[in-house]
Amino acid sequence: MDFKGSETIPGPRTEDQLPQTAEAAAKIVIVGGFGVGKTTMVGSVSEIKPLTTEETMTQAGVGVDDNFGSASKTATTVAMDFGRIKITEQLVLYLFGTPGQERFWFLWNGLFEGALGAVVLVDTRRLEVSFDVMGRLEERGVPFVVAVNTFPDAPRYPFADLRTALDLSDDVPIMDCDVRRRASSRDVLITLMRFLHSLAMTGSRT
Amino acid sequence: MTPPQRQRRSPQEDPPPQPAQDKKEDERPNPERLYVVAGADGNRADLDLVTLIVARVEDPPHSATPEHAALLRLCAAPLSVAELSAYLSLPFGVVTVLLTDMLAAELVQARAPIVRKALPDRSLLEAVMHGLQRL
Ligand SMILES: Nc1nc2c(ncn2[C@@H]2O[C@H](COP(=O)(O)OP(=O)(O)OP(=O)(O)O)[C@@H](O)[C@H]2O)c(=O)[nH]1
Numbered sequence A: 001m002d003f004k005g006s007e008t009i010p011g012p013r014t015e016d017q018l019p020q021t022a023e024a025a026a027k028i029v030i031v032g033g034f035g036v037g038k039t040t041m042v043g044s045v046s047e048i049k050p051l052t053t054e055e056t057m058t059q060a061g062v063g064v065d066d067n068f069g070s071a072s073k074t075a076t077t078v079a080m081d082f083g084r085i086k087i088t089e090q091l092v093l094y095l096f097g098t099p100g101q102e103r104f105w106f107l108w109n110g111l112f113e114g115a116l117g118a119v120v121l122v123d124t125r126r127l128e129v130s131f132d133v134m135g136r137l138e139e140r141g142v143p144f145v146v147a148v149n150t151f152p153d154a155p156r157y158p159f160a161d162l163r164t165a166l167d168l169s170d171d172v173p174i175m176d177c178d179v180r181r182r183a184s185s186r187d188v189l190i191t192l193m194r195f196l197h198s199l200a201m202t203g204s205r206t
Numbered sequence B: 001m002t003p004p005q006r007q008r009r010s011p012q013e014d015p016p017p018q019p020a021q022d023k024k025e026d027e028r029p030n031p032e033r034l035y036v037v038a039g040a041d042g043n044r045a046d047l048d049l050v051t052l053i054v055a056r057v058e059d060p061p062h063s064a065t066p067e068h069a070a071l072l073r074l075c076a077a078p079l080s081v082a083e084l085s086a087y088l089s090l091p092f093g094v095v096t097v098l099l100t101d102m103l104a105a106e107l108v109q110a111r112a113p114i115v116r117k118a119l120p121d122r123s124l125l126e127a128v129m130h131g132l133q134r135l
């Protein structure tokens, strides 16, 4: 690893620095299959330029992207992009656009266990690419809302049909969104917060 | 046109098993991480992606490595472990090892994240909702 000494490393721009009063941060995960718009959503709603954190796995733990022909053990980098919203002078919210493949999740300690909730993005042209991740969230008891990222050439289904197809219980919110638009992405996050709030009101488990 | 059909799953009491894998080498619980910079995996501080790290001193001690010095400079204002990893272009695991040293040496302070609880904190959720509405 080529480490260049502290002077050359750019940190956050001055206007992106958090106040000293920032006490704690919470996180939300944005999930969904390949290419459903996770990165776009993180970028549209983040107040800072989205960043990427990586984790490195050696070949044995990877199972994809085999890079044969290299003499040494190949390391594969799994990247996750994220953004940030300052909620108050004390509280910060982070949004993680999480790789669809569950085998990568454990790389980041507590990524799902600690998340307040999740946004599941679906693309109606390929609904099934988001099925697995929804099941994983259910198994882990992570509450989620479903946002239908409406690509122009995608088939439109009535929400009732989608709810049936996705086997969602009646209380799980489902809505349309255009992840390229900040207001639309923000509304999805607000819907998630309302949903979490309603779970708190009814006292149901997470 | 009929969309494909999913089947809901139920919560599991125990953490779900590692994803099904058929190769022998995958039997170890975690893949090796790279410790080129950080050395062996000792007792690592329990740091979340969104644990906020804040410097407690202005200048790095003489013993500080370039990585420690860079971290210290970055977290003059609070910054999450995820951001530190991003700005340093170092894997999350490496950064947590570096920070473990720095916490022990009292060079930085860690502010614990807010995590999901069985009974969510309503006032927190309301604060987040209001914050989002201002976006
Ligand atoms: N027309 C249209 N295009 C979109 C929309 N959302 C995303 N895209 C495009 O779809 C492509 C995939 O979006 P990404 O945000 O990269 O999706 P992702 O889920 O992060 O993809 P992976 O990380 O590769 O799994 C990009 O080229 C986006 O510009 C949308 O709402 N409408």
Ligand SMILES: [Mg+2]
Binding pocket: A038, A039, A040, A097
């Ligand atoms: Mg992406």
